[in-house]
Amino acid sequence: MKTYGGWAGKVLRVDLSTGRSRTEETVDKYKDYLGGTGIGYKVMWDEVPAGTKPHDPGNKIIFAVGPLAGTGAPCNGRIAITTLWPTCAPKPLVATGHMGGHFAAELKYAGYDAIVIEGKADHPVWLSVADGKVEVKDGRHLWGEGIRRTTAAISQIMGPEAVVAAIGPAGENLVPMSNVMNSISHSAGGAGSVMGSKNLKAIGVRGTGSVRIGGNKDEWEKLVKYHLSLLGANNQHVVPNAPQPWAEFWSPGTRWVGSKGRAWGAAAPPIETGTCEPHNLNRIAYRTNNAAFYLGDAAWQYTVRGNGCTGCPIRCHTMVKMPAVASKYGISEMGQNTCMGLLFGWVFFKSFPAGLDGRANMETCMVGMHLADDLGIWCNYGQLQRDFQKLYYEGHIKAKLGEKEFKSYSWDKYEKGDPSFLFELLPRIAAKEGELACALGLGTGYLLERWSISEAEWGKDHDLAYWKMGHPKHHSCEEVGQCGTLINLMYNRDPQCHSHVNFIRNGLPLQVQKKLAAEIWGAPEAVDAIGAYTPMHPSKARMAKWSVLRKELHDSLSLCNWMGPWVASPLKERGYRGDDSLESMLYSVATGDKLDRQELDRVAERIFVLHRALTIRDMGTKEMRARHDLIPEWAFEDESGKAPFTKGTTRMDRKDVETAKDMFYDELGWDRATGAPTAEAYRKAGMGDVAIELDRRNLLPG
């Protein structure tokens, strides 16, 4: 048998019901699905029957990476976690969460491409994976502990280099809105309670092995440096957000915030980020500071440095130091996170004493991170906090809670924007203490059901950003028109796809974007300015298809879809072109299995179509168009009454969106009437067996 590089070679299976583990050969069994979500969907399809519930012992949870994890390919630090999603409503379906940090690489160095957790332990345990030594250990002394203490305790046993993915009390208590977290701040939302249901507190991994590059090492070095040369800042924003001496363009909205005069102020001594000239590959880490991007210039003085995942030069997890919070709230002065993790506490509140830009919002972020990242509470991309605001200010909370419980919260503190309110709320969510905490912990879908609020009401509210099935939009029509809308139809939670938005928000002027779009998706009409949309066009459907395929490809190869793809670059001499073949080049040299862009995209399509098949099988209907690919009402409305396709509105047109679906289904070879893949589409994806199984269940169109 051919020996490939890239893959570690083994998939580890641990049955917690028996305490036994075994391995299988990755390449033999899963090469056609690469890794990551590919392995996850395949295991779910083959082994977890329709009708299984998320917390059943029969559900499995798959931690999987691909051939690029642990290598020097830039941005390879994320691991995909696939399971039945407890917050997916009205019926839990397959979905994935993704952790950055150092777990992905460490798993590879330990010799595994995936860990499949099966069954349920009869008492709390944790899993120790130290190279070839796999042990299910008694975890009773860790049960009830926060993620931080759990991690420290396991590190004391396994050594300081071990990477620990743990759940907090929220996951233990089967709170659906819970996460699993490694390396302090790198979480995968939604999967915590599935681990909790298996009595699995944590997985500690220590690997001393290696990932072999299958191809020529000099070629690999050249390729890695080429990839680095095309990188922008976080989300592959390729234009700085302030004028720089080298830059032809600048755009105030980008995440390329490094600049002369801006410094990591809490480093000792402070470090100026400088002009971050794009050809200087030794300054890539200074381009991004997500604390400053989200919280404004005030965050620079608290910035210690950038942090992030293994092998990623883009440090999107900003580490901040705020001594004031130690004395004020009794929490660590150090904090770190990115995006919604960073904003976890802040977005609960509508107002702060000194306004939204005051220092209090930063303190609120510190308190939020301190609590949520230890208790293991998931925010559902901010839906938890948006729901909370709406429920409070519209009187739902007062109406649903008994007087005693209502009065047990300091609502005056909440209204004033006092972060100490979070000490009252968050531990109760993790402990399922009281009606409010229980309801919030369910996730939006089941919360609405419990409190007899119609989903349609939630779907009407623009600011709420709720999309469907218990989850919010994630870069939908508000940023990427029809393409964003289509992507938000496809998944069973928020889609977590950045292929499209990373391009739209990269900071390049529209005319440059259109030129690149014509090369990539066949026509300049593929892209519009945000809020100046034009009617549906086949190139938009191509862009949408490309976006989801790249997402699945990244999630399976282990590249970060929060960073890639890299089809635009900061390089003027390239006309700002990136390279759409990076993924296939990296795959080919890392594994030694040569596939070109189209061939690898076909593998990505197989993975994506398998996700669709799982959704159809587990929903028990092929009527995806009517029952799954749903759009909330707010997408079709404009608060000031502007018509679709007029400047200044992101409003979609109903008929146009139906055209968009037609074109998108056509691109994939799916049936227009049902939105389900045809038997032919499955066969073309190399999954004739899936078609046969669905046909047996009468779930094939036509």
Place this chain on the structure above:
Amino acid sequence: MGSGCERDRSSSSASGLAGAVGLCSRRQFLKVGGLSVIGMSALGPLLARGAVKPLIIMEQAQGIVIGDPTKCVGCRRCELACTEFNDGKAAPTLARIKVDRNLNFGPKGVFAGQRGQGNWGNGLVVQDLCKQCPHPVPCADACPNDAIVVAPPVKARVVDPDKCTGCKMCLRACPWEMISFDQDSGKATKCNLCGGKPKCVEACPAQSLTYLPWRDLTDKVPVRTAPLAALSPEKSAACQECHKR
């Protein structure tokens, strides 16, 4: 005596220096295969019995990699560049720059907790780097096969894989624990400064590593371990000849 040296070198392989050096006076140097060794007359009786090898004094390295912990962002691209571009595999435990072990808790380890360094502490990530030691070169002294030699063009101390038998004595000898072991080849390996263009320096996205003219950091950087067990009693005795107070 000079002729004696010449005569003996001709009959001595690089790994069989002991006999040759035994004939040289205390101040005479002999260069064989990139190695400089000094024999000491005081060791005459021991050497005559062939019981020990002489202490090894090497030409000074020309360069050294210096790390700035305040700038390290903990991405470990240095470890990956070191091993992928030199060895064709991503293998942090094999890397000759060592960041991972300090990444989470700092050099004091997990029990330092949040009062320590690293991602769990104050954020500082110390990059452990080879000092390219002047005499004594602990790893070279400890090697029973004289497999640690000076290599051109920048005179880094490197492991000669042909001579290395994988005994790991050098791993125990380095006070900074900078020698790595390649599990696949069964041999030790250490920083060779990549011939003067260190891959780690090139790979750092935060400019936290610098390649500079060699300077002696052996008395400035705290050691990680007490390397007592690695040196034979005879060699220890020999050391005391020069280093006695």
